[in-house]
Amino acid sequence: MNGTVLNVEGVGKAFRRYRSELSRVLTWFGMHAAPKEESWILRDVGFCVEHGEAVAIVGRNGAGKSTLLKIVTGTMRPTTGRVALSGRVAAILELGMGFDPELDARTNAYHVGGLMGYTRAQMDEVMPLIEGFAEVGSYFDKPMRLMSSGMQMRVAFSVATAHRPDVLIVDEALSVGDAYFQHKSMDRIREFRHAGTSLIFVSHDPSAVLALCDRAVLLDGGRVVMDGEPAAVLDLYNALISPEEARPELPSAPTGPAGIVRSGSGEATVVALGFVDENGLPVDALRTGEPACLKVEVRVNRDVEVLVFGFAIRDRVGQTLYGTNTFYSEQAIERPRVGARYRFLVRFKTVLAAGSYSVTTALVSGANHTDANYEWRDHALVFEVIDLTPTRFHGPLYMPATIEVA
Numbered sequence: 001m002n003g004t005v006l007n008v009e010g011v012g013k014a015f016r017r018y019r020s021e022l023s024r025v026l027t028w029f030g031m032h033a034a035p036k037e038e039s040w041i042l043r044d045v046g047f048c049v050e051h052g053e054a055v056a057i058v059g060r061n062g063a064g065k066s067t068l069l070k071i072v073t074g075t076m077r078p079t080t081g082r083v084a085l086s087g088r089v090a091a092i093l094e095l096g097m098g099f100d101p102e103l104d105a106r107t108n109a110y111h112v113g114g115l116m117g118y119t120r121a122q123m124d125e126v127m128p129l130i131e132g133f134a135e136v137g138s139y140f141d142k143p144m145r146l147m148s149s150g151m152q153m154r155v156a157f158s159v160a161t162a163h164r165p166d167v168l169i170v171d172e173a174l175s176v177g178d179a180y181f182q183h184k185s186m187d188r189i190r191e192f193r194h195a196g197t198s199l200i201f202v203s204h205d206p207s208a209v210l211a212l213c214d215r216a217v218l219l220d221g222g223r224v225v226m227d228g229e230p231a232a233v234l235d236l237y238n239a240l241i242s243p244e245e246a247r248p249e250l251p252s253a254p255t256g257p258a259g260i261v262r263s264g265s266g267e268a269t270v271v272a273l274g275f276v277d278e279n280g281l282p283v284d285a286l287r288t289g290e291p292a293c294l295k296v297e298v299r300v301n302r303d304v305e306v307l308v309f310g311f312a313i314r315d316r317v318g319q320t321l322y323g324t325n326t327f328y329s330e331q332a333i334e335r336p337r338v339g340a341r342y343r344f345l346v347r348f349k350t351v352l353a354a355g356s357y358s359v360t361t362a363l364v365s366g367a368n369h370t371d372a373n374y375e376w377r378d379h380a381l382v383f384e385v386i387d388l389t390p391t392r393f394h395g396p397l398y399m400p401a402t403i404e405v406a
Contacts, residue, residue, distance in 0.1 A: 050198070
């Protein structure tokens with residue numbers, strides 16, 4: 001395949017509220033009915049992607065990136081304009097899109113493969129490759145609701161890329177995967193690129209954009225404000241977001257068992273968590289360079305052989321910065337009492353730069369989430385870090401250094 005694989009011309013998308021259901025129905029038959037409210041998410045968006053080209057779509061949250069990709073893949077119709085897409089397309093948009101959480105990963109893989117246009121025989125041929133690439137062990141034949149978000153990402157990516165597509169579309173999905181699988185995924189994307197696959201890539205990660213993409217398109221306020229070299233586009237993007245990141249007032253960190261339970265069989269659950277000071281009192285934010293203590297309370301609901309508590313800290317785009325568990329520290333609890341509550345105190349020095357971060361918690365039976373998964377909770381706690389250090393620095397980590405000049 002040569003030439004243009006994607007052509008987006010004058011695309012706009014408006015979400016409308018009508019005065020009544022009758023008014024909405026009339027529009028289905030081409031009859032005019034003025035909407036009560038009209039909110040434009042995209043306006044006059046236009047760009048093209050050539051065969052073998054990799055194009056990044058960047059922009060602030062709410063800029064219209066995900067809406068644009070849904071229109072490109074045909075899961076949403078534009079209000080104005082047109083999209084022409086050529087060749088076989090593999091899209092990884094919202095995590096778990098197309099999956100039934102009550103079915104196992106193998107059955108879901110067949111279903112999604114069928115939706116992508118592959119026959120049963122073709123899926124039979126690549127199923128061992130899908131299972132091998134996903135590396136989720138026995139969970140491949142268990143209901144997907146028992147999987148963590150990272151495991152679901154492994155399956156989704158493995159299915160979408162089991163056959164090399166002409167066009168691969170990825171929307172921030174890789175951010176939920178573990179670092180090991182992110183490396184595997186990036187390797188496969190590079191292999192596809194070398195073989196001629198075109199890539200449309202939505203990401204907040206500048207290093208990934210620079211490493212993978214030939215061009216970048218910057219959306220802001222639903223419009224294309226720049227289309228060009230990735231480095232130049234990212235410079236403008238950083239200029240747009242810098243006022244947001246310089247806000248002096250930071251919100252307090254929420255406490256308690258918030259977040260989203262992505263998976264788990266329920267034998268144990270997190271019932272309370274939050275950061276506390278040396279006196280055990282809640283703190284509203286962490287400070288760069290100072291000690292921190294995360295207090296987590298876990299309740300045992302049913303008999304289990306072993307209880308392992310784990311946690312990870314992620315940045316605002318989902319990249320895991322650090323994680324560990326009580327299996328690694330040789331503090332796993334053998335045969336915990338049903339009904340008992342166990343408290344875990346995690347102490348560390350705050351080496352994070354100013355910004356927003358989240359805590360993911362895991363209650364499992366072994367070293368990682370491919371073992372028995374009692375509960376996996378994403379965004380269990382969202383917290384802020386304030387930088388009050390006397391010296392300025394760049395980057396996500398605070399690593400005080402001395403410079404000797406000779």
